Amino acid sequence: DAGVTQSPTHLIKTRGQQVTLRCSPKSGHDTVSWYQQALGQGPQFIFQYYEEEERQRGNFPDRFSGHQFPNYSSELNVNALLLGDSALYLCASRIWATQETQYFGPGTRLLVL
Amino acid sequence: AQSVTQPDIHITVSEGASLELRCNYSYGATPYLFWYVQSPGQGLQLLLKYFSGDTLVQGIKGFEAEFKRSQSSFNLRKPSVHWSDAAEYFCAVGAGTASKLTFGTGTRLQVTL
Numbered sequence: 001d002a003g004v005t006q007s008p009t010h011l012i013k014t015r016g017q018q019v020t021l022r023c024s025p026k027s028g029h030d031t032v033s034w035y036q037q038a039l040g041q042g043p044q045f046i047f048q049y050y051e052e053e054e055r056q057r058g059n060f061p062d063r064f065s066g067h068q069f070p071n072y073s074s075e076l077n078v079n080a081l082l083l084g085d086s087a088l089y090l091c092a093s094r095i096w097a098t099q100e101t102q103y104f105g106p107g108t109r110l111l112v113l
Numbered sequence: 114a115q116s117v118t119q120p121d122i123h124i125t126v127s128e129g130a131s132l133e134l135r136c137n138y139s140y141g142a143t144p145y146l147f148w149y150v151q152s153p154g155q156g157l158q159l160l161l162k163y164f165s166g167d168t169l170v171q172g173i174k175g176f177e178a179e180f181k182r183s184q185s186s187f188n189l190r191k192p193s194v195h196w197s198d199a200a201e202y203f204c205a206v207g208a209g210t211a212s213k214l215t216f217g218t219g220t221r222l223q224v225t226l
Contacts, residue, residue: 004156033213035214040218040219041218042117042203042205042216042217042218043157043203043216044216045213045214045215048213056212056213058213090156090157092157099164101147101159102214103159104149104157104158105156106154106155106156107155107156
């Protein structure tokens with residue numbers, strides 16, 4: 001039973017570019033959340049997707065957008081990259097209708113130069 | 114707004130010694146509380162969680178935590194630390210398992226042999 005998987009593992013971009021990160025949830029899970037973890041900080045909630053709709057959003061600008069596909073996988077898109085977007089991006093999945101807690105993936109390390 | 118404070122940025126203990134990591138939260142209603150561990154280059158692994166009921170909760174790897182409403186605390190403990198416990202530990206609070214998590218800034222645990 002595969003857990004939460006994310007791709008790519010590492011990514012280097014330059015300022016102003018756009019990036020897409022991908023997440024496949026744990027088998028049986030239908031809800032995906034994205035978190036940003038800057039160096040030396042705790043993860044910060046970006047948004048959550050269920051039934052292909054954004055259900056909750058944290059305090060992040062519109063440059064951060066997402067998508068969920070019918071197979072429950074998800075993408076995180078960041079436009080007009082800033083140096084401050086350099087971070088570990090974590091994906092977490094869970095089952096919407098239960099009290100089960102969410103499981104985190106290993107993350108994608110993004111470096112913006 | 115919910116928030117989490119982990120007052121200890123870095124803690125060093127000897128292998129075999131006991132451990133207590135502090136966590137204080139701010140939340141208007143009954144919180145859902147979590148402790149996660151993150152090893153270098155890894156995602157987050159859930160150690161334990163508190164939703165309701167017995168205020169002393171047991172987790173994986175021999176960890177336990179005690180919820181104290183009067184002190185707004187949820188401290189993590191382990192009676193005897195192993196070298197493999199060296200990692201970053203995060204306390205988190207949520208309105209429920211379906212909602213976003215708010216994390217503290219983490220406590221880095223170093224274990225000396």
